Amino acid sequence: MNYSNRIQRLQAVLRRRKVDAMLITQPENRRYLSGYTGVDHGIGETSGVLLIPAKGNIFLLTDFRYKIQAELDVNWAKVILYPRGLLKLLPQLLGDLGIKALAFESHYTLHATVEKMTGVLEKVGVRLTPLKGLVEEMRLIKDEEEIACIRRSVKLNEQVFAAVYPSICPGQTEIDVALSIESAMRQNGAEGPSFSSIIASGDRSALPHAVPSAMKVEKNRPLTVDMGLILDGYCSDMTRTFVPGKVDDRYLELHRLVRRAQLAGMQAIRAGARASDVDKAARMVIAAAGYGEFFGHALGHGVGLAVHEDPRLSSQNHKQLKAGMVVTVEPGIYIPGWGGIRLENMVVVQEDNCENLNSDTTWLDI
Amino acid sequence: MNYSNRIQRLQAVLRRRKVDAMLITQPENRRYLSGYTGVDHGIGETSGVLLIPAKGNIFLLTDFRYKIQAELDVNWAKVILYPRGLLKLLPQLLGDLGIKALAFESHYTLHATVEKMTGVLEKVGVRLTPLKGLVEEMRLIKDEEEIACIRRSVKLNEQVFAAVYPSICPGQTEIDVALSIESAMRQNGAEGPSFSSIIASGDRSALPHAVPSAMKVEKNRPLTVDMGLILDGYCSDMTRTFVPGKVDDRYLELHRLVRRAQLAGMQAIRAGARASDVDKAARMVIAAAGYGEFFGHALGHGVGLAVHEDPRLSSQNHKQLKAGMVVTVEPGIYIPGWGGIRLENMVVVQEDNCENLNSDTTWLDI
Incomplete structure (x- = not known):
């Protein structure tokens, strides 16, 4: 550097x-x-x-x-x-x-x-x-060397997810899953997790910031895995939600809705776009389907040396995005008693659009 | 509570x-x-x-x-x-x-x-x-319910150490050891580690705050394991130093010196004793043997809901200890190029003495 x-x-x-x-x-x-x-x-x-x-x-x-x-x-x-x-x-x-x-x-x-x-x-x-x-x-604006670091951090995070994903099954506890993930991070050269992994099964997936518990991963219920690591100082952050077992119609409908909101958010990102407009683009998709009240947090946040940094993609941030900013796009729907779904990728803001840094497609377009 | x-x-x-x-x-x-x-x-x-x-x-x-x-x-x-x-x-x-x-x-x-x-x-x-x-x-002063919590935290920490200790061997990386310890903590009900475990082998044991690295545990060299966990909100903190393999005379001499300093510190603890005098009691043992310059940190710190809290047992804290305070006693000697030795127990201050909360005796009196 x-x-x-x-x-x-x-x-x-x-x-x-x-x-x-x-x-x-x-x-x-x-x-x-x-x-x-x-x-x-x-x-x-x-x-x-x-x-x-x-x-x-x-x-x-x-x-x-x-x-x-x-x-x-x-x-x-x-x-x-x-x-x-x-x-x-x-x-x-x-x-x-x-x-x-x-x-x-x-x-x-x-x-x-x-x-x-x-x-x-x-x-x-x-x-x-x-x-x-x-x-x-x-x-705020990452130079090429920094973006290269973030790219490597995102890639390693996806490799860890890919390595652990096949072993995740009902009967394991949320803590077991978190430990497999965080061990794999450190054994593969990460400085450590960039935040405490969120592993939330069933009802608990309705808590956006659930701490992994001794509860077992439930069959046929949503499981949210929100994980990130630090590599050479730079953070990654990715969320996948999926169902170990059988997927029902309601899950499918809501998952596709969250994914559409995510794509709408990503499509709104370019240099000059206001952060609040990007948030709105995703939020409107969820609100139009009648689930607005169940998406209670901002659409995304900057990522770099810190896992949560500016710019925030929120309804309250009216500043314009600039090329070289790196942000998450992570809409979610959380329904008490049913569970929650959140999907999160990281992107680099470019002049006319954004580049999706994630290549993992597990349970995105289902 | x-x-x-x-x-x-x-x-x-x-x-x-x-x-x-x-x-x-x-x-x-x-x-x-x-x-x-x-x-x-x-x-x-x-x-x-x-x-x-x-x-x-x-x-x-x-x-x-x-x-x-x-x-x-x-x-x-x-x-x-x-x-x-x-x-x-x-x-x-x-x-x-x-x-x-x-x-x-x-x-x-x-x-x-x-x-x-x-x-x-x-x-x-x-x-x-x-x-x-x-x-x-x-x-500062822990009530009985709190001391009971701290006791359970210390006990679980020792159980985790006892479970992992036999498997620690040259060839494992420092990170491997840290992961075994931190996984065992969480799988046994701890909320998590109370601080990032310090696993430092060979030369690196001379760094009091070493972050576990990809370096392998070295045969016949000092290995410092400084670990603690959080259980029901309350922290534990314990350090053991030992040698995987053959112990040489110099190690034996220095280890016994650190242990004597620890015992001198513990013997100086009672309600009414000044924190600085307790620090001095341990420090004088090390200084008298000619190693004063290699013991660069304070003797101990309070432990409770935070792993580092008041009172500090340092040369600069002239306040008197009170019954019900819980502190660590952790002298160390750190010699660049050779390695380091630190031994740490936790005690409760009592009217006339202190109670050692640790029952683990691994590599203490060798």
Whole structure:
């Protein structure tokens, strides 16, 4: 990846915003700008922070536990350890670098942290400036190298699905299925799942975010498998719904309806189309058939270094799509007591249409 | 769990702090107060927020995707859905409830969220008050029911280790070992691992936070297995280091040194002891043998609903321990190029000593 180009673009923004440097705390932004693979344990336990001066070389600030990883991943930047926490390091370091105006990611810094940091930095004459979404803005449009990574992530995800699918059968628990999938991901080189796999059988398929349970996969009932993995930092995300056993007419009707909605959504995608119009194109298909109230979530979301990122394909996002964005298209119908059906592919937005990144066709056009 | 007692204790604090209500956003705090098991996807994607008025019944605010889970888990509270986000719901709801002073968890609310919320709520005359660590303070001391949960979590974790240990052998990859462990956890009823298992062989055992890799377990070299699970919400955390194959004198010497440090730490634990003194008791054993510089992290941390919580057993925490706290005791020695050894048990602080929650003795006193 061309990290130096990304850093230079961010540095140009910092100079326009009249700040001397910026702290990057959001983990995917940190990886996007530097390639550092350190893993945080939630927002409270970071594996490191980037300090990006408005000009010149960048710094990776981290602690003892991540030293070797940091020096391995980011050998072109200066790695500095903070044995007593970031706040004890900053006053001296910022002073040495002559940094007086320091920006921070206000959308990934806790309110209490800002209060504490303000107190410490005021004393040494450093002013804090909240900035929001600068790197996320850059991450919206994927370059060719990123799209190649996402393609490989999608392909491996499909290979894992294809390998596990034949063994899925009634009597297995949802947890069994999830474990087969997540083991196959990691044994085939994925860093891990990009989110906890959703394996939902029968009634439970009506829960869009079901956690796999000890319930057994039911014969002749819908089974939803929503899975994704991380490969070289980039995420994939795919959902298939199918019926182990006999398919009844109602299932067939609803499945075909969801698939038509998905195709309508995909057909509406092109550079310049509003995200809300794409959502609407799919939603109208389901609403026209009388199932509008059973499709309670947005049509899709961006995917990249994060599995859920902008742009959202929702009725509330009126921004235009741009070429190089990567989004999911995942309509669903969820009927309490009956079950649910969701079908999800990933696509790249292009000038005149979109490219479907998925080649898996299991139970799509039935 | 006695949720109503916990809520009443928090409500008493809110009244003392002169606020009309508090939003609880931190996921473990939310579970501690209500039992709600919804899973967040990072701080940016919550599965719901508790609204705790200073008096009376509480509310669980969430979205469509978590409705069924919320109503299942917290059927004694009022569940309210926000189809367009929390900020669109709050002005009306707070108005209806007569809430004018609203506290929020400043240590688990993003700076940007507070800015946005302030703008929206000012217009309807609601004042925001940052409060920090109130529920964490309550969670420090575990009641009997909680200790029983932690005991079961530790026991299951040991059973999983005992089941997997005999099959660990040179030639397996670190990932293979991690997968066997994490699969066994989930197949035996755990909600999942409490953190990504650390499986580090040979040189890599010198990385305290190694991510399992495709490297093979090496014969006659140290192998560190650091694993924990979540059962009924409560975490366990245990580390064993051992040598598949032949143990040499240096390993034996260092292993016994780490074990002596662990025992010294455990012997220093009692109600009233300062956390920093407990850290020191273990650290001095390692320093006296000349390995002080190779023990770069704190001796331990609290464990409960979160796998890493207060109190920290570190040189910087001078607070006194109290009976009912649950902490890890995990000294380690990490020598680049040679490898590392860490041994970790969990204990409950008691009036005059501590109770070791682990009964596993694999490779402890060798």
